[in-house]
Amino acid sequence: MITPPSSLRRSERSRRATLQAALDLCTEKGYGRVTIEAIAARAGVSKKTIYRWWPSKGAVLLEAFTDALVDATPFVDTGDIGADLRTHVAGAVKLLTVPPFGPAYAGILSELHHDDVLAQALKDQLVDPRVEEAVARLRSAQDQGQIPPGANLPLAVEMLYGPVYYRHVLRKPVQDEETIAALVAHVLRSLGSPGY
Amino acid sequence: MITPPSSLRRSERSRRATLQAALDLCTEKGYGRVTIEAIAARAGVSKKTIYRWWPSKGAVLLEAFTDALVDATPFVDTGDIGADLRTHVAGAVKLLTVPPFGPAYAGILSELHHDDVLAQALKDQLVDPRVEEAVARLRSAQDQGQIPPGANLPLAVEMLYGPVYYRHVLRKPVQDEETIAALVAHVLRSLGSPGY
Secondary structure (H helix, E strand, O other): OOOOOHHHOOOHHHHHHHHHHHHHHHHHHOHHHOOHHHHHHHHOOOHHHHHHHOOOHHHHHHHHHHHHHHHHOOOOOOOOHHHHHHHHHHHHHHHHHOOOHHHHHHHHHHHHOOOHHHHHHHHHHHHHHHHHHHHHHHHHHHHOOOOOOOOOHHHHHHHHHHHHHHHHHOOOOOOOHHHHHHHHHHHHHHOOOOOO | OOOOOHHHOOOHHHHHHHHHHHHHHHHHHOHHHOOHHHHHHHHOOOHHHHHHHOOOHHHHHHHHHHHHHHHHOOOOOOOOHHHHHHHHHHHHHHHHHOOOHHHHHHHHHHHHOOOHHHHHHHHHHHHHHHHHHHHHHHHHHHHOOOOOOOOOHHHHHHHHHHHHHHHHHOOOOOOOHHHHHHHHHHHHHHOOOOOO
């Protein structure tokens, strides 16, 4: 078995230290004042090491946010698509209320319109995989007869996530449990799900 | 009739010149490089005049964007709520594809998380009035029997606007006519509208 030389492998310890340092600095100083220098100093790694793995502080925070989002929003399958979508959306909404994740994600989104590399990374690392998983969960509900065949599943995903983004970027109050339940029920009804 | 002294009235000519200068600079240089100095020079007004009426370049561009949005997305009432919502959403989507409006709005949104004054202005000048008008249009459809009584109209507005924001902030391709029609049909079906 061939292992790459250690200089080419990203140490998991360094990776975690870097992500945690970036999140801590984001909490303390706000997204705008986080720098690669400060992340490196806090994490006890060199700037060179950080730049070897991430092109920008936005990319560091994107990876930290994605890790947290994946943990907070599992696509469980209890056999009840309504309950599982409520759990999923509530997980995302809750994460956005926990500093520094909400402000960090707002900071990442704010850089997208002038940072094409970050925009591509967000698409490849966060948005596309999450949408794919969401569609897969809806498809398994379809297989179980909870969503009619032929339903527009990608549109359903946009209708679920859209209002979360809408409130987040406009800094509106986040959705409470009741509002999330109403959203999920409306989306399922729009697909023609029996019982909604 | 008492008129305020001219120094306290905002000249409509100066206002329009300022807004147009801000939009032109946004097209030429991108949102990030627009400055109050450059807007003043281009519009032929003093910086002092601009700061008398707007606290920041974001506020100038917000007013310019809001004027354009109001023009582009009238709440018509042809008696067919589906057709009118398609027209409305398509107007907003189209505006976001026209430089400098899409990038200008992305720039404004990107400042919200560190500019409380701009966030409040966006809420007061753009979001709340537009949501109110949208709910009013849905309510008139309700009066005409096209939407059942008791339907959750504010949620419907979020389901319509949410996906537009979702695509805009994530820099996804904008919705085409067919996708907008599917969205509107799903939202109306979710409300229990007859015929959807």
